[in-house]
Amino acid sequence: MTDVRPGAVHGAPDFGELARLGVEAESVVDFSSNVNPYGPAPCVVAAFRNADIASYPDRECLKLRDAIAARSGVSPSSVVVGNGSAEIIDLVARTFLVPGDRALVVGPTFSEYERASALAGAGVVRFGRTVAPEGVSLDAGGLLGAIRSETPGIVWLCNPNNPTGDVIGAAEVESILRAAREVGATLVVDEAYAELVLGGGEPEDLTPPLGDGGLVLLRSMTKGHALAGLRLGYALLPPGAAERIERLRPPWMVSSPAQVAGVAALSAGAEKHLRRSVGAMKKELAYLVGELRELGLAPVPSRTNYLISPAGERCGSGESLRLKLLLEDGLLVRDCASFGLAGYVRLAVRLPDENRRLVGALRRIFHDEPDGSR
Ligand SMILES: Cc1ncc(COP(=O)(O)O)c(C=O)c1O
Incomplete structure (x- = not known):
């Protein structure tokens, strides 16, 4: 069937893609949509x-x-x-x-x-x-x-x-x-x-x-x-x-x-819940930025709950880093090719343990650390 939605590339899981790749949707941690990870109030x-x-x-x-x-x-x-x-x-x-x-x-x-x-x-x-x-x-x-x-x-x-x-x-x-x-x-x-x-x-x-x-x-x-x-x-x-x-x-x-x-x-x-979530996300954004820099990537300064980062020379493109993280770790990030930024991925700030899982997976990819831990 023809896709009648030209240019419709978005974050969030593409359930058809996950089924094709044999990845269970329920097990994926979604860093590709910029939603408050603490959930609704x-x-x-x-x-x-x-x-x-x-x-x-x-x-x-x-x-x-x-x-x-x-x-x-x-x-x-x-x-x-x-x-x-x-x-x-x-x-x-x-x-x-x-x-x-x-x-x-x-x-x-x-x-x-x-x-x-x-x-x-x-x-x-x-x-x-x-x-x-x-x-x-x-x-x-x-x-x-x-x-x-x-x-x-x-x-x-x-x-x-x-x-x-x-x-x-x-x-x-x-x-x-x-x-x-x-x-x-x-x-x-x-x-x-x-x-x-x-x-x-x-x-x-x-x-x-x-x-x-x-x-x-x-x-x-x-x-x-x-x-x-x-x-x-x-x-x-x-x-x-x-x-x-x-x-x-x-x-x-x-x-x-x-x-x-x-x-x-x-x-x-609900406003209080939102403020608390924002405070926690602020700390996690700083954590992610610090870790990405340590990995030799140069995340672009962001004032929100997501950021874009170069995918690094080892992966070459955002799409290849996205697939690697998805297939090997069940972590979904947004590749930025559709924004005209093919060398970048967009990462949303998530819960502390999820952010540490992402950093561990990136360390393994970029530093050949077997389980990403140090
Ligand atoms: C900038 C921007 N505007 C609007 C939307 C649409 O949001 P929703 O339809 O969920 O309110 C999105 C979703 O990603 C977005 O990033």
């Missing part, structure tokens, strides 16, 4: 377990939109809830792009922006960050120039960025927004990882206010709150634009368990 689990799954969910997600609006300081009519933020990316592209438009993607980044823009009939223009061992940089002046010369319908900006883990400050986001507004473009800032900026920074710290239009903020509840299997995300945007998006979607896209879990995830108890 107990109050979130309790909430979705008690959900009424025999009845249809609230089509308008009223309680959840109220909770999100209260948290974000916007009106509920500015909130669109989706079956994961991936669904909203697609809806945003279909709402704000018409065939023949250009979509400007600030890369290397999450592939769904390009896929959704192309499916909406737009031509994709890329503006690249520079990825170097000492860090990731974005030529802000060059980007503003590209927005003015390309006059795109949408500018897609992932902040913090996947896969590089760099963060653009609010002042810079505001200057990008001003340039987008000048040319009538919609700036979409995907903040899927905003609550996973290790070392502080609320989502609100990164982002400008919605204002009159031209800005869509995307948030995922599947990463920090570990609801990837349940699927939940939302967008904040001016009410008129939210209404245009709602017109495009089929009814009942967000299940009752997802809606009640979302409300619980915004409670003080």
Whole structure:
């Protein structure tokens, strides 16, 4: 069968691949998706377990939109809830792009922006960050120039960025927004990882206010709150634009368990769980960075719960390191070829013992240590 999803390469286990390779999915430790390894808060689990799954969910997600609006300081009519933020990316592209438009993607980044823009009939223009061992940089002046010369319908900006883990400050986001507004473009800032900026920074710290239009903020509840299997995300945007998006979607896209879990995830108890997880992940990120450096790799500085690292000369490509770790150790990392970074892998921070297993496997591969221990 033809794959009708061009460019759809993602982290997370590919169950078809695991079956082909004879690897048991249940035994794999997944370093390839950037989800909170401490799992959902107990109050979130309790909430979705008690959900009424025999009845249809609230089509308008009223309680959840109220909770999100209260948290974000916007009106509920500015909130669109989706079956994961991936669904909203697609809806945003279909709402704000018409065939023949250009979509400007600030890369290397999450592939769904390009896929959704192309499916909406737009031509994709890329503006690249520079990825170097000492860090990731974005030529802000060059980007503003590209927005003015390309006059795109949408500018897609992932902040913090996947896969590089760099963060653009609010002042810079505001200057990008001003340039987008000048040319009538919609700036979409995907903040899927905003609550996973290790070392502080609320989502609100990164982002400008919605204002009159031209800005869509995307948030995922599947990463920090570990609801990837349940699927939940939302967008904040001016009410008129939210209404245009709602017109495009089929009814009942967000299940009752997802809606009640979302409300619980915004409670003080879940917030505390998230803060604790972030504190623990911060220590583990430092551990991973130190160990990768000891191995002679040069991980690219990241401010989030994942990082990219060269795969090293011995493996040559991210794909070959990925397969080695998967087949020999049952550890799944994300190779970065689809981001245009074929020599890199992306690693998510996981639980302390899992991170030590990964380091042990890497030591064995890079230093020929029989069991990776020292
Ligand atoms: C940057 C970014 N945005 C959005 C998504 C989609 O997240 P979800 O649909 O689970 O909310 C992902 C998933 O990996 C992502 O990395």
